């Protein structure tokens with residue numbers, strides 16, 4: 235180096251500073267799991283600066299290409315909004331936007347947290363303590379480990395982390411038992427790719443070049459998405475389905491196959507059970523009936539079935555859109571079942587991939603080191619708002635929470651029924667701790683804020699979902715300021731609360747080794763992974779292809795068959811429907827919740843520049859409401875108009891984008907996911923309009939069941 239550089243320490247001579255490159259991996263809540271090279275500027279005794287984050291070739295699927303969010307991850311590490319010391323809310327300051335805090339030492343902050351935890355446990359019972367966490371970290375060392383040890387020893391409420399993937403998880407486990415899916419690398423060999431409810435440009439971007447490579451070789455593409463995304467516009471068939479009706483479409487395709495005798499009899503006979511009940515459920519869905527409900531053309535539904543019948547190999551990539559509604563579990567199950575009915579398995583490039591189809595399952599639970607007390611009540615993450623407000627129907631007979639510990643999550647921005655969440659967080663008799671990297675909307679409701687490390691500052695073990703890669707990534711730099719890892723933070727609280735026990739493992743390497751030992755990996759694979767701190771490709775390409783479902787491995791169900799009608803799922807769907815007085819069951823459709831007052835479906839898909847609410851500090855906004863031209867016209871709205879989008883739960887103030895890129899189908903409006911208060915005029919997002927009821931399987935959040943009206947403001 236030939237120059238000097240300004241740092242927080244002043245001018246540092248070149249001879250003392252150096253640039254280094256270190257290997258890392260992205261564990262963020264994204265399927266792809268990119269391998270990274272991080273370029274750092276290090277100074278002896280001074281702060282380390284992230285100069286650059288680029289993709290590396292270690293991951294053979296992501297191949298050195300990463301998204302712009304993580305390319306500029308240094309901006310988050312060194313953000314002016316980065317939390318670098320513990321903070322305690324000033325006694326004079328109310329909770330919420332504009333709250334004021336004063337700096338505290340870690341000792342003082344942790345003493346206060348431990349004291350309040352024990353007070354609430356003593357006065358209200360352990361279940362009055364509610365951990366609130368989600369996928370902001372997404373690794374086995376930063377969630378479900380030391381935190382879980384603390385919650386179990388306190389007897390805290392259990393949290394059902396059901397914002398996403400619990401519908402698909404229940405359906406996938408029931409049908410296929412956590413079986414690995416078709417390797418995304420093999421999509422290049424497909425002759426037909428059906429992307430159902432996913433926009434890979436914004437969620438799992440590495441699928442886009444793979445699809446394009448397949449298209450270049452003549453593959454056909456079908457996209458099922460209410461929006462006219464770039465991928466949908468490049469498709470041979472775009473099914474702009476009405477939100478929440480994917481179940482009807484999938485069952486109609488099954489019905490066409492069974493009606494025409496196209497079903498894959500040999501596969502169904504050898505590898506499945508429950509086909510007769512699936513056929514009976516599908517028989518209710520004629521093409522015309524499905525067309526009426528999905529708002530698709532009958533001819534397009536028939537065309538989808540024809541393409542699946544006449545094209546081989548064909549593969550379905552099942553995304554997240556269909557599960558975010560009342561029918562989400564049944565919809566996902568019916569989509570998964572198509573791979574069997576249509577005979578998609580058994581050829582290179584054919585089959586099915588879901589976010590649930592993972593090569594490796596990581597279970598932090600094996601390293602927690604604390605028994606789970608029996609009988610603890612569970613609160614749904616989707617219903618935290620009403621729980622905080624003491625609604626008995628979501629408290630399962632337990633106490634109203636008096637302590638919330640929010641980590642790996644931005645609850646104020648991401649949970650349904652946002653007004654209830656904010657009202658609950660404002661309670662003065664609620665003690666709230668927020669562990670965060672930057673000052674989020676939720677942090678303003680905290681009594682104590684604890685600064686958290688980013689993935690560059692801590693070790694992590696994590697696995698891609700849908701993809702087949704596993705990593706044990708080492709930190710590449712020391713923590714910024716006084717930020718601490720989750721393990722150190724929760725370990726400190728356990729100590730101060732007097733909950734430590736002799737023999738407690740606290741070093742991360744042995745904990746990581748214990749977690750990896752529970753996987754199916756060979757010892758040599760595990761040792762290599764831990765030694766190199768690198769990426770492990772769980773499935774190598776051999777003989778020109780990745781291992782294939784039903785060829786190289788079978789379902790992880792008890793009989794190793796695909797169960798097309800799991801009775802326990804039927805019972806669960808039936809029981810959940812009964813709670814609302816409806817009749818239900820597996821593959822039973824619940825009608826669209828639209829009313830004449832609120833006729834538009836509001837959906838909140840992912841935004842390319844954020845991962846749910848992560849990176850919200852770097853998005854200037856304001857966020858638009860995307861509307862179909864016809865819907866805008868009948869309401870007298872023009873592009874750019876300021877509007878209120880509203881229903882009985884709340885309203886968000888935004889401007890409209892009419893038509894253009896990503897235009898939704900008529901009857902659907904779009905306000906993107908994860909918005910912060912700064913992104914809308916009144917500080918509320920689509921979640922202010924999202925109901926907090928749960929899906930038919932797995933109790934998934936039903937964001938896409940929001941029904942709204944839009945009017946000028």
Ligand code: SF4
Nearest residue numbers: 260264267268301304
């Ligand atoms: S967010 Fe996804 S695409 Fe971006 S670097 Fe991480 S894994 Fe790769």
